[in-house]
Amino acid sequence: MSDLLIMRGIVKQFPGVRALDGVDLDVRAGEVHCLLGQNGAGKSTLIKILAGAHRPDEGTITFGGAEARFAGPVAAIRSGIATIYQELDLVDGLSVAENIFLGHERASLGFTRRAEMNRAAAELLARLGHREMRPTTEVGRLPAAGKQVVSMARALSHDVRLIIMDEPSAALAHDEVMNLFRIIRDLTAQGVAVVYISHRLEEIREIGDRVTVLKDGRTVAVGLPARDTPTPEIVSLMTGRDVEYVFPPRPEPGAHDDRPEVLRVEGLTLPGRFADVSLTVRAGEIVGLAGLVGSGRSEIVETVYGARRPTAGRVLLSGEPVPAGSTTRAVRRGMGLAPEERKSQALLMNETVGRNITIAGLSTYSRHGWVDRRAEQEAADRLVRTLGIRPPDPSRPVRTLSGGNQQKAVLARWLVQGRRLLLLDEPTRGVDVGARAELYAVIRRLADEGVGVLLVSSEVPEVLGLADRVLVLREGRVIHESDARDLDESRVLDMIMEGGER
């Protein structure tokens, strides 16, 4: 079998982060090639390069025997590479057929030939084994699995030779996954290659032919047999690290046992997201939540904070119940959240660093609603210095800071007033290694000062290295809880990927 796609030495640099640092990938026609790697390993960047959304800084791509340089997503599709993203890029208000042919409508003189498009769409759907789907249905009314089929049909409507699927099974139920696999087998039988990304090892064993493993932006294994490579080998490839994280020292196990309980969560449930979650955080303790995307970890934190309303269960802060569904009251009671998406959920991008820091604690420097600007300025200056935000200038627009320093500004926001509980959702996402160590030190220092910390991270080493106690989540349920020192990375990965509770 010949190699359809050959990528060599791909490098992609973003401001402050080297996302890809020499990645190789070979994909043969008619195979399912699985791409494995932890969050941040560079999988998304790699597929965006293949989809034409990013251009590599270095390296070569050979596709179908010729060197390929994609000027944009359209060029990639034209040359035969289609991508099905995790968040499906469909237009809800258009019909199935219109979505399938979006951008390359069957038309004459600018008028769409609807009958012909519907007929062609029906053929594609039939090829995918979905004769029952009507091309005229509005896409917004379809369930997630149906939308996936439409995305797939759209990919097939172009003459594709390679389809990239980014966690296609994440939103699907078991029998829908089986149908997806059947479609993938049909496609590969016709000679189409599939690059399949998933965190679930059992799927990779079932559908995959070969596996390429990425780690920290580099290829660590090329073309392993998907069925026969032992799990420990794959896990150790994914975890063995060149860059060691520097974690601050932890207090002895059980050091917090006599400290007061800051947070108690009892039987918290949000249907479809997580169920019956109970946990406690003591003063001075860092509790980590480990789990995959979709395991409910961010949703749990947001619900504790009052940004989502649970259907059952309750949240107690220092023993008193917190009314559900109000962030204002959560903040008043002493919680603070550093949300997952720094730019869209935390920062005021129009504003200065100083104003971003002081926005949540404005009442601290105001009397009867009037802001005491000198007190505000002093607090901003002080926090910029304490957290080592660089450059140490609160008047600078926050968008000019690097990711790590932006994250420090978000943390600083909650240090203005005394906080009892800090909820940190992916505090080091998009932060380079040097700044990470600093953030870890800051977080530990806060805990030592008596703040309870609930930490969410998709990077298992981070949870294990920083937290005192760890809860492992899988599909919205806590499947394991223990002291962080009693766990290692491969055990946790095993639990969150395969559900093994050992």
Add this chain to the structure above:
Amino acid sequence: MTNARGAGTPKDLPKDAPPADEHDRVEHQARAAAPRRTGLLGRVGQAHHLGLAVALVLLAIVGLVTAPGTFATSSNLVSILALAATIGVITVGMTFVIIGGGIDLSVGAIMALASVWATTLATQAYGPVVMAICALLVGTGAGLVNGLLIAYGRMVPFIATLAMLVAARGLAQRMSDRRTQLVRPDNNALVELSTTRVLGLPLLVYIFVLVIAIGWLVLNRTTFGRRTYAVGGNPEAARLAGIDVRRHTLILYALSGLCCGIAAILIMARTTTGSSTHGDLYELDAIAAVIIGGTLLTGGRGTIIGSILGLLIFTLITNLFILNGLNTSDQLIAKGLIIVIAVLLQRRGLRSQVP
């Protein structure tokens, strides 16, 4: 993108550059890329304000040249300010709403409704003070309805206030039977706002200045103002920072309604009438003034001073066209051009700022 990545191509870096070095390099480039700004309150505004002030001066020079005998007279300048006062008060409220991420199309109609309600025979029986209070309450009430629909009914501001525009105008017609209602002579104290002069300026100009001053203080010196920028700039971030975004939005529209009530008092004073036709298309003038003033229509950025300068430019153009006996249609064309030019200049200003 390319200049943010900086001059050093990946090749220039040692293979295993220590992370700290990497960090400093990125920061150094960020520092070089962005101009330094002073003070915690540093925001774009200043340069834009200067531009608007220059435009105002240029327009004044045009006035002096084209209408030498009439432009610089005190009566003309007073009439410019009196004309600006009514829409100006509305513009202050509009600035708050737009910085807060919304829009209020109903301002002209609410002002008309407030003027009609305050000049009904029943209200006039209680005297000028009650008339004024009535106008303020009607304005605030209509604004509250807007705010409730938008903040708690989750309606899009454009649609909710469009509905209010139509309905308030209709209610005003209903109440007045489409007749212009005169302020009764015994309630002339209200009209004296425009006739009594202090230091050569009618009282209503002082009210205008007072509203601007209060608006500026609230926006720049209070927690409410600070939170308005946050709510408009990133509502999700504001909510997660513990700000009650819905309550804040409600208050913003009530505030805009209150400004319409004040404007209703001013227009009753100026015209001695309450009428359902008052304030036609004021919403467009107010929005245009806010936009020219440099406020982002998407929210999160803007200034009161900019809006007022924008409004004065508009008013001055109207005045110049009248003084020179020019066609009002040409005046509209000129105003349209000014909006486009202002926004284009603004966009350039923004782009040069983003590294």
